[in-house]
Amino acid sequence: MSEFYNESVKSKFLMRYGVGSQKIFARIFRFSQSLEEEYGTDMSNFTLDQIGAVLKKLKPASEASSRNSTSCIFTYINWAIEEGLSSLSVNPLSDKTLDWCRSFIVPITELSEDKLYYLIKDCVNAQDAVILRLIFEGVKGDGCAELLQLTMRDVDFERGVLTLTNQDQSIRYLEVSHQALYLIKLAARETLYQKKNGSFSGTTKNPHTRLVENEYVIRSSITRNENVHAADKFLIYRRLSMLSEVFQLPKLNVNMIERSGMMKMAKDLLEAEGKLEREQYFKIAERFNIAKRINNGIEEYNYYPLRSFLNEKAVREMYNL
Template sequence: MAKLYNNEMKEAFLRHLEKTHNEETAKVYMYSLKRAKEMEEFLNKDLSTFTEKQILEVIMAGDHASETAARSVLTHLRSYINWAIVNGLTSSNINMADRITTDHLKTAIGHNKKFHITEKDLIELENNLVNAQDKVVVRLIFEGVFGKQFAEIRNLKKDDIDTTNNSILLTDLKNEQRNLKVSSTCIKVIKDALDQENYEYNNGKSTTSVKDAPLLDNGFVIRQKLAGRNREGSNEPIPSFHIYRIFDVLKTVTNNPYLDPNKVRQSGQLYCGYKHLMDGGTLDNDFYDKLSDRFNISKRQNFHKLKNEVNEESINSLYSIKENHPS
């Protein structure tokens, strides 16, 4: 079983489900609890202590195609929180998931569909970001770089960049590696990120006396700021929560509070589908195989999910392919 945040407590809940229901039910609930893991790690607290807004953000991050799917996850999260309350494992006796209404779920689904970005949106976003350190994260994710806990992004070093062949060597959390062909734009943004010496706070609009901070020169593409208590830095990759902090900047610049790493990743997948259709291709199994390889998606676990998310209807809603599709 994959490790969850506060794993011992989560496993106790899943064992309870196996006894009161069955093993398959426990597996379904486990997948919903996995959705909360990244935010639990970022906030450094268990799901049972989440606010109403934080629970809703977990549901929204799943990018559900329907209200029914979102409601199912809400039911699972609510059950876990109830179990924690009944067993005295959380400081509150109020289940904040009970406050999430049907209207909340409808809003969440609407935002998920609305806030994918096109390549044109991406370029506009890059043009509005003053720090290459921010630009490179969103560009890498859009083109297929990700990994568990963003390991492929965090581990990327100067020596991994092949500028001659527009290729980058990616290393995941288990130190497994793969090569990925990227665009010339991506290579340029990577170079700019490597060349950046100082990070400008608040996208160059800081209202405090401290406007910027030097960046550690340690060979990584995404680097730590030498500020506050961290004035020496380290030769380790940046922590995963650093990526979420960058997205806080992106949300402000785009005035889109729902933009997150998964949305950008899915946007990149939709763009690949759009390009393939514009080249006269069809969304067949060969296309999905190549898309899975590019975005390093498990064909065994997530292949059908990918097919459901990247289809002509979803691509058309973003790119109007009906107007542009070659006859």
């Protein structure tokens, strides 16, 4: 099965670009494939309404994302016209305004793993990227204690297991992904923190701050008072608030990232075990350290609140299962 509709033409187009740009265009081509099959023609021949259908499928979360996707489609159609591979003589996107791009924006309420990947890729600071990844994989604790108290001594890189300490000093062990381990290493090595994800203004006196040197993976910037202790939860909140503003994702916060991670785990369980029931909810609750309750004299995870957003229908819709 071909990866793209009219694959030979699209492959020829992609060869003009570097690996990074190829990935961006390829993502759009994968989304357009089903519509190209439905319309019986390559995207380079699409009408404006048909191009709009592609953008609706892409579900851009921000103005920048919608504008970038539109620009990619515009570039592909222009190339096809110049190469004589399109039936069009004029690019339908030639006179489209920013308002037109904005009309396709779908605010993100949950992050798929793909969207998280692109967010992390766009993080200038590993100190920020590691927060996104670890929360997504179930590391949080009361007041973000598991995040803030994590040191390199707590990371078993061979087994891929973290030793996590909560606010009440209770300890648990959690296996994490290779990407999480990689980001932990990068974050621990960082000595400078780039303000505003590197998008500081020309009037900014210092575009970066120096990070505290202590044993913790996630660290605050140096102030007048030397800080050998773990940072507080407000550091996490401030950094996520900054990323929310930079990436134009107003709902980006600890709870949203955690819920998104639960959705990803539910998707994996649904694919592996074919159902999303009590047993699967318990596995999710254990990983994300959900509170327990006494039920008929037995202590068990209180997974019932999860079902309001974490259900088979929602998971299938989010991951196109």
